[in-house]
Amino acid sequence: MFDFLKRKKTIPIFxxxxxxxxxxxxxxxxxxxxxxxxxxxCLQTLREAGFSKVCFTPxxxxxxxxxxxxxxxxxxxxxxxxxxxxxxxxxxIGAISGEYxxxxxxxxxxGVDKVTPLPGNTLLCEFSLHDNKYxxxxxxxxxxxxxxxxxxxxxxxxxxxxxxxxEVEEMxxxxxxxxxxxxxxxxxxxxxxMKKGFEYINNGIAKYLGTDMHKxxxxxxLVATTNNKDVQRLIKKHQFLNNEF
Ligand SMILES: [Fe+2]
Numbered sequence: 001m002f003d004f005l006k007r008k009k010t011i012p013i014f015x016x017x018x019x020x021x022x023x024x025x026x027x028x029x030x031x032x033x034x035x036x037x038x039x040x041x042c043l044q045t046l047r048e049a050g051f052s053k054v055c056f057t058p059x060x061x062x063x064x065x066x067x068x069x070x071x072x073x074x075x076x077x078x079x080x081x082x083x084x085x086x087x088x089x090x091x092x093i094g095a096i097s098g099e100y101x102x103x104x105x106x107x108x109x110x111g112v113d114k115v116t117p118l119p120g121n122t123l124l125c126e127f128s129l130h131d132n133k134y135x136x137x138x139x140x141x142x143x144x145x146x147x148x149x150x151x152x153x154x155x156x157x158x159x160x161x162x163x164x165x166x167e168v169e170e171m172x173x174x175x176x177x178x179x180x181x182x183x184x185x186x187x188x189x190x191x192x193x194m195k196k197g198f199e200y201i202n203n204g205i206a207k208y209l210g211t212d213m214h215k216x217x218x219x220x221x222l223v224a225t226t227n228n229k230d231v232q233r234l235i236k237k238h239q240f241l242n243n244e245f
Contacts, residue, residue, distance in 0.1 A: 022210025061101030
């Protein structure tokens with residue numbers, strides 16, 4: 001009873017960040033939102049948190065080997081459904097792209113497989129979260145040499161990747177960007193990821209933020225994150241490049 005009175009208010013602390021470049025809100029394609037109503041709920045929360053635009057990045061990995069054409073069709077259908085529902089308080093629907101996994105069982109082959117980049121020929125990529133130290137930087141370099149700009153998703157979440165490691169240095173030399181998950185900053189993925197998330201931003205390595213929003217409970221965590229004073233200070237103190245998208 002009176003649960004709504006206890007509900008935390010969402011503070012629009014990400015207004016200056018503008019675009020969320022990482023989410024799984026295409027209904028029914030991966031482990032993200034299961035239907036349009038969940039997508040709309042999450043999008044409304046993103047808007048309340050200050051985001052004015054959202055890019056969609058469904059998984060491309062062995063568990064979800066999505067097809068580029070199918071994803072695009074689903075994206076167009078979602079836009080039509082949102083329009084038909086006259087849902088209010090939503091951010092602008094930005095680009096459709098993907099979160100491309102590079103691990104020992106799956107990756108897109110440079111120059112062979114189709115990819116759907118974010119604007120600026122940008123690919124959001126990730127490594128395995130658990131695989132020990134498999135970071136195919138040579139393959140990323142091939143994409144780089146083909147003219148793609150690469151952004152590594154949630155570097156703070158790989159237990160085997162140190163901020164001051166040779167790998168991070170190599171990726172920086174290649175011109176790669178780094179995107180910290182906002183929910184990491186509130187401890188959603190544990191204390192170590194939280195600490196590393198702050199460090200990546202404070203050291204000036206991570207210039208991009210993403211929510212990596214999947215479903216309702218992520219939206220609830222985002223609301224809590226907007227109330228976190230340390231996160232509020234961090235966002236105020238730094239400039240991010242998300243508005244490139
Ligand atoms: Fe993701």
